Amino acid sequence: MPDSLRHFKADIFQALAHPTRIAILELLGGGELSSSALIDKLGIEQSNLSQHLAVLRAKQLVTNRKVGNQVFYSVRDPLINEVLRLMRVYFQDRVKDAMG
Amino acid sequence: MPDSLRHFKADIFQALAHPTRIAILELLGGGELSSSALIDKLGIEQSNLSQHLAVLRAKQLVTNRKVGNQVFYSVRDPLINEVLRLMRVYFQDRVKDAMG
DNA sequence: ACAATACTTTCGTATTTGCTAATATACGAA
DNA sequence: TTCGTATATTAGCAAATACGAAAGTATTGT
Numbered sequence: 001m002p003d004s005l006r007h008f009k010a011d012i013f014q015a016l017a018h019p020t021r022i023a024i025l026e027l028l029g030g031g032e033l034s035s036s037a038l039i040d041k042l043g044i045e046q047s048n049l050s051q052h053l054a055v056l057r058a059k060q061l062v063t064n065r066k067v068g069n070q071v072f073y074s075v076r077d078p079l080i081n082e083v084l085r086l087m088r089v090y091f092q093d094r095v096k097d098a099m100g
Numbered sequence: 101m102p103d104s105l106r107h108f109k110a111d112i113f114q115a116l117a118h119p120t121r122i123a124i125l126e127l128l129g130g131g132e133l134s135s136s137a138l139i140d141k142l143g144i145e146q147s148n149l150s151q152h153l154a155v156l157r158a159k160q161l162v163t164n165r166k167v168g169n170q171v172f173y174s175v176r177d178p179l180i181n182e183v184l185r186l187m188r189v190y191f192q193d194r195v196k197d198a199m200g
Numbered sequence: 201a202c203a204a205t206a207c208t209t210t211c212g213t214a215t216t217t218g219c220t221a222a223t224a225t226a227c228g229a230a
Numbered sequence: 231t232t233c234g235t236a237t238a239t240t241a242g243c244a245a246a247t248a249c250g251a252a253a254g255t256a257t258t259g260t
Contacts, residue, residue, distance in 0.1 A: 006119040006126075009187045014117035018248085019106040022113075026106075035207060048249065050208050055247095060194070069206050069257045079190045083183060087109045090179045094160070118218085135237060148219065150238055169227040169236050202260085209254070217246070224239070230232085 015059040020044065021052050022084065024073075028062065029081045032074035115159040120144065121152050122184065124173075128162065129181045132174035 016022060020042065027033060027041055039049055053073060056062045061080055065072045075081060116122060120142065127133060127141055139149050153173060156162045161180055165172045175181060 003119060005188075005191060006122045008191055009122055009184070010117050010119045012187065012190070013113045013122075014247095017110050017114035017117050019103060019110045022106045022109055023103075036205095045250065046207070047209085047251080051248075054208075066207095066256090071207065077190060077193055079186060079193060083186050083190070084109070086179060086183050086186065087112065088105075090112070090177060090183070091105060091108055093177055093179060114217095120218095136235095145220070146237075147221080147239080151218075154238075166226090166237095171237065203258105204260100205256100205258075207255085207257105209252105211250105211252080213249090215246105215248080217244100219244085220242095222239105222241080224237100226237080227235085229234085 012059055012061070015055055015061055016080075016083075018052065018055075020048075021056060024049075024052060024056065025061065025075060025080060025084060028073055028075045029084070032065070032072045034070045034072050036070065038073070112159055112161070115155050115161055116180075116183075118152065118155075120148075121156060124149075124152060124156065125161065125175060125180060125184060128173055128175045129184070132165070132172045134170045134172050136170065138173070 016025075023042055024038060027038060033041075035046070035049060035053065038053075039046055042049065053062065053064075056073075057064065060076055062073050063076050065074075116125075123142055124138060127138060133141075135146075135149060135153065138153075139146055142149065153162065153164075156173075157164065160176055162173050163176050165174075
């Protein structure tokens with residue numbers, strides 16, 4: 001396994017390593033949404049959302065499409081949602097373990 | 101999806117978000133290894149490895165077992181290796197895309 | 201042209217992370 | 231108990247991240 005690939009993976013995980021960005025990707029899992037729709041659902045500052053979207057864009061996890069003066073975001077590769085789904089299963093495993 | 105769950109996921113992703121820690125988990129995917137074996141394979145400073153292992157321990161991604169004065173590490177839940185495998189597929193998808 | 205709306209980027213700052221070097225702890229051998 | 235090996239922790243510092251506030255860029259409506 002080349003180091004460059006590990007760097008690539010680490011960068012993706014880094015992009016996923018924030019509750020707000022996870023929330024964004026999960027919301028987009030249901031279909032594309034505009035920035036303003038995301039703001040409404042997440043209840044965070046607009047510039048904050050925009051910064052998180054910039055991180056996701058930089059790592060190519062989302063694509064965006066401009067319509068009028070709105071920007072619609074969507075998840076680029078559904079595999080990312082699969083990763084999030086696996087993580088949910090992982091969480092359930094942990095909870096079960098913790099309960100004995 | 102409660103915010104606490106997203107925090108939990110984000111913490112796990114944060115732990116995965118480093119090339120060295122990914123390398124550790126991949127190596128441990130083949131079975132348990134001692135710290136010194138990991139140092140040999142990774143070629144990094146001892147204290148550096150120990151710090152990365154501390155991160156993985158803190159997030160419960162690995163378990164350790166002491167034998168004499170050596171410590172053997174292993175991956176706690178194989179689901180983590182599944183996540184890494186998915187990420188490899190994701191990488192292949194990206195490469196294909198980039199090549200058109 | 202001007203104002204309003206929808207975003208994005210930049211700035212200042214506080215917090216977190218990662219590394220090396222140094223120190224500490226645990227264990228086995230002599 | 232003293233020595234050497236294996237591992238963990240701490241300290242100090244540079245770099246990265248995250249947030250709100252402020253400034254910037256498009257685009258639509260009047």
